[in-house]
Amino acid sequence: MTDIWTRLTEHRKAQGALRIEALFQADPDRAAGFSTSAEGLVFDWSKTGIDAKARDLLLELAAPVTARREAMFTGERINETEDRAVLHTALRNLEGSVILDGEDVMPEVRRTHERMRAFATQVRDGSFAGQGGRITDVVNIGIGGSDLGPAMAARALAPFHDGPRVHFVSNVDGADIADTLKGLDPATTLVVVASKTFTTIETMTNARTALDWMAAGVADPAAQFAALSSAAERTAEWGIEPNRVFGFEDWVGGRYSMWGPIGLSLMIAIGPDDFDRFLAGGAAMDRHFRSAKPAENLPVILALVGIWHHQVCGYATRAVLPYDNRLARLPAYLQQLEMESNGKRVAMDGSDLSLPSGPVVWGEPGTNGQHAFYQLIHQGTAVVPCEFIIAARGHEPELAHHHLLLIANCLAQSEALMRGRSLDEARALMQAKGLTGAELDRQARHRVFPGNRPSTTLLIPQLTPYTLGQIVALYEHRVFVEGVILGINSFDQWGVELGKELALKVAPLLEGKPAPGHDPSTRHLAALIRDARA
Ligand SMILES: O=P(O)(O)OC[C@H]1O[C@H](O)[C@H](O)[C@@H](O)[C@@H]1O
Secondary structure, three states: OHHHHHHHHHHHHHHOOOOHHHHHHHOOOHHHHOEEEEOOEEEEOOOOOOOHHHHHHHHHHOOOHHHHHHHHHOOOOOEOOOOEOOOHHHHOOOOOOOEEOOEEOHHHHHHHHHHHHHHHHHHHHOOOEEOOEEOOEEEEEOOHHHOHHHHHHHHHOHHHOOOOEEEEEOOOOHHHHHHHHOOOOHHHEEEEEEOOOOOOHHHHHHHHHHHHHHHOOOOOHHHHEEEEOOOHHHHHHOOOOHHHEEOOOOOOOHHHOOOOHHHHHHHHHHOHHHHHHHHHHHHHHHHHHHHOOHHHOHHHHHHHHHHHHHHHOOOOEEEEEEOOHHHOOHHHHHHHHHHHHHOOOEOOOOOEOOOOOOOEEEOOOOOHHHHOOHHHHHHOOOOOOEEEEEEEEOOOHHHHHHHHHHHHHHHHHHHHHHHOEOHHHHHHHHHHOOOOHHHHHHHHHHOOEOOOOOEEEEEEEEOOHHHHHHHHHHHHHHHHHHHHHHOOOOOOOHHHHHHHHHHHHHHHHHOOOOOOOOOHHHHHHHHHHHHHHO
């Protein structure tokens, strides 16, 4: 393995100033040869610096993935630091069986899924009503994995909404819940408290506020609450009827949980059948991931491109740029999925990582980003690999000209990033404007684009529940493959704990209570805030 890294690094060095365009000149079939198609999706990675040799070396890196992948799908405890299996895939493959500790987990998964379907149907058809009539609004209260997935998907699938309106509250900032509840009627609102642990301070604080708000409007506030959690005893303490509690097991990680109960608000919005299509898309990607050869395996290739850019080329970040306004929350969702999973500094065995771990992931939908940060992507000194996502068809046939422009912009960006504009071309432009001499040079230099900037394009037929399921599962497996190659445990998240612990200790400081052990800067800031609030 180490040897492959050395060979990869040396190969990258040997490429020197090689331009991506030269790879196309040398290989007329590159566009097709460096695209991977599966299950109706096409991932074009030809506009990167990966040549045939780099591809072969990268594929060697993927050798350990096969065994680890089977270990995951068959319920081995691959999350070793929490001693847990990793079986979110079981939530979308509802057929068959998965044996864990001698027991098949699938009958319970199917039972919960059926209960979700029944409850969602009742909320949608009015047979479950609020104390003032049919449910008009659903407020999902959760954070992190209990928010980002369903919130991202609810937005992505807006054309499929035919149920009550859904809202998502996550931040402990009272502004979030205040702004959301303003204008809602407690008598026709369903509050869904989504928390795997049912201890997360933000979610519990928001849920308490929602309960008080509900209590001011209806006689039995808890009757309009549902809970999504693996902590049944805690949901009972809240007085939420067990028939409105939807549980899941500790083998579903928070950021991998939208396929089960955490997806309830989405299911209510789009309906159980479309939700099942979302699951079917995820399941199709699982089958592909589990069976396709590495060279034809979409998640494996996506991961290897990521490894090439971050660990081999040293590009610090990657931008996810969906040219689809409804995927506006996808970058935020992927930030948790990728950075909470692979943002680690030690390997599974506790030793320091010898390679950089995951990159910073960021992004915004196109074309908006073009008018904001693309300047840096085109001409800044940092190279940012761009991961474009486009759907061939939109959902507004009467606005097809918008969609055409959207796609044209996306393709133009990846072309411009690769091609750039040379000094000679820039000089010709300035000459045409009548400039001469030193001023011509100066102005031309500002208009040079270095080009040779890598990008990939994921092309889907249309954004539907099914294709969204495929996309989410694709990225989940990418994270897994990168984690395996780097030797990381992608399924724990110890890095979020320290700040949580300290927040509980800082709160008394703000209230002027004795709170020993804080540093001078924190004490100083707390004193200023106390004074300002006095
Ligand atoms: O679902 P919960 O138990 O409320 O957890 C919500 C989130 O908070 C934690 O801090 C973790 O970082 C996330 O992985 C998790 O999704």
